[in-house]
Amino acid sequence: MATKCTAAPKELAKKTPRKPTPSLPAIASMAAELCPAHSPPERPSSFDPRLLLTKLSDGKSSQEYQADESVFSQGDAADAVFYIQSGTVKLTVVSKSGKEVVVAILQEASFFGEGCLAGQPLRMATASTDQKSTIVRIEKRAMVALLHQEPEFAEGFLAYLLSRNIRMEADLVDHLFNSSEKRLARLLLLLLLMANLGHESKPIPLIAKMSQETLAEMIGTTRSRVSFFMNRFREMGFIEYNSGGMHVHSSLVSVVLHD
Numbered sequence: 001m002a003t004k005c006t007a008a009p010k011e012l013a014k015k016t017p018r019k020p021t022p023s024l025p026a027i028a029s030m031a032a033e034l035c036p037a038h039s040p041p042e043r044p045s046s047f048d049p050r051l052l053l054t055k056l057s058d059g060k061s062s063q064e065y066q067a068d069e070s071v072f073s074q075g076d077a078a079d080a081v082f083y084i085q086s087g088t089v090k091l092t093v094v095s096k097s098g099k100e101v102v103v104a105i106l107q108e109a110s111f112f113g114e115g116c117l118a119g120q121p122l123r124m125a126t127a128s129t130d131q132k133s134t135i136v137r138i139e140k141r142a143m144v145a146l147l148h149q150e151p152e153f154a155e156g157f158l159a160y161l162l163s164r165n166i167r168m169e170a171d172l173v174d175h176l177f178n179s180s181e182k183r184l185a186r187l188l189l190l191l192l193l194m195a196n197l198g199h200e201s202k203p204i205p206l207i208a209k210m211s212q213e214t215l216a217e218m219i220g221t222t223r224s225r226v227s228f229f230m231n232r233f234r235e236m237g238f239i240e241y242n243s244g245g246m247h248v249h250s251s252l253v254s255v256v257l258h259d
Helices: 024-034 049-053 114-118 140-149 151-177 180-196 212-219 223-235 250-257
Strands: 060-065 070-072 080-086 089-094 100-106 126-129 133-139 239-242 245-248
Touching: 049 080, 049 151, 080 114, 080 140, 100 212, 114 140, 133 140, 140 151, 151 180, 180 212, 180 223, 180 245, 180 250, 212 223, 223 239
Parallel strands: none
Antiparallel strands: 060 133, 070 126, 080 133, 089 100, 089 126, 239 245
16 A cells, blocks of 8 residues: 655646536546556446346345445455445455555446455455445355356456456556655546546536545545645636535646646
């Protein structure tokens, strides 16, 4: 995991005028600039997890969670895979010394808990909802059967796991070589990209509300540094807040590309 970074940020030359909300192609282009390998993979056109999961009459259940409710905890038995039907889920890991680190924020249409398919006996992380969410639980045996019976589903599921591993590798490189300011800007743009997956016809410029503590844990810095950078991003017109969440503007990519 990344260590705390408290180095002073480099100043940008001047205030950048706010640009129009980015289109979905523009968001994808920004993601390619940030990390060429991050762009979502091409998935089989027939791959629709929601449709295929309806075929399961046994070994599947759905449950609604309020914000900050636990789906499973670190150390629990790993006996099922989960699918986010709506909402978001936060994965966290706690060290032996009690330090908690956010591993990932997963959006709607994401799978998690798949470690059980590889023989993982216990959960390596805690999964909790970041907002009101509907989570589908698929028992391990039912998921294994589905993967064997539906090759197209198996192909799409594998593509999802590979793309997530690629993103985690990119995140590690980002933590090692970029300043905390660039890491924060990149994270906001990637959250915007993930929020728009599945909304190709009507892209949304909004990402869900997220605490500065969570953002700090995700990029490996302090809350005070995140607060400083967020205020500067807002002053420069890169982001703006409203009751629904945070609007992220395409001009934020200039922070990532700035040397």
